[in-house]
Amino acid sequence: MNQDFVLPSEPSYTYYKRGQQKRLEQTKRRGRRLSIVGLFQQESSCVYGLVIGGVERKAYIRMMEAEAESAAHSKRIRVIVQDNGPIHRCHEVQQLWSKWESQGLYIFLLAKYCSEMNPIELEWQHIKKDELAGQMFEDELELAYAVINGVEARGKKGNYPTIRIKFSSELVTEFFVT
Structure with missing residues (x-):
């Protein structure tokens, strides 16, 4: 139901000429984690919310x-x-x-x-490995936008709507269909 994302994402698989190595430049600072919490119904919908830190x-x-x-x-x-x-x-x-x-x-x-x-765990893994792999993010906001775009991309691939919940301090306040 929930998953954490961090500023440096997992490296993607690529091919390089013999003797060369793929390099990912690290960000200058370590950011806080971004947590995602969601409800996923296969082939129907994904309701999710993002929180800096833990839920x-x-x-x-x-x-x-x-x-x-x-x-x-x-x-x-x-x-x-x-x-x-x-x-x-x-x-x-x-x-x-x-x-x-x-x-x-x-x-x-x-x-x-x-x-x-749990099928939602597979969705979170696909977002990490397919949508965010190999990317570096300057801050939590940039990471959050990338995760939102990743969730939307998964929704389009699976042909289901994504609904983002906005949290206000500790309360769920609004639902937005994206």
């Missing part, structure tokens, strides 16, 4: 509250698959599970160390 528990809870309200409104059961990250299973979140279930939102936690079973 706060309150922002995650607000995002899940919005999903629970949407499930209740649509009267359709919604299941969200998550890894065992601390934010997904903290005490405050566990206390909300029964409330969310009564609204039609169910949280399914994957076994520990099995995040590859």
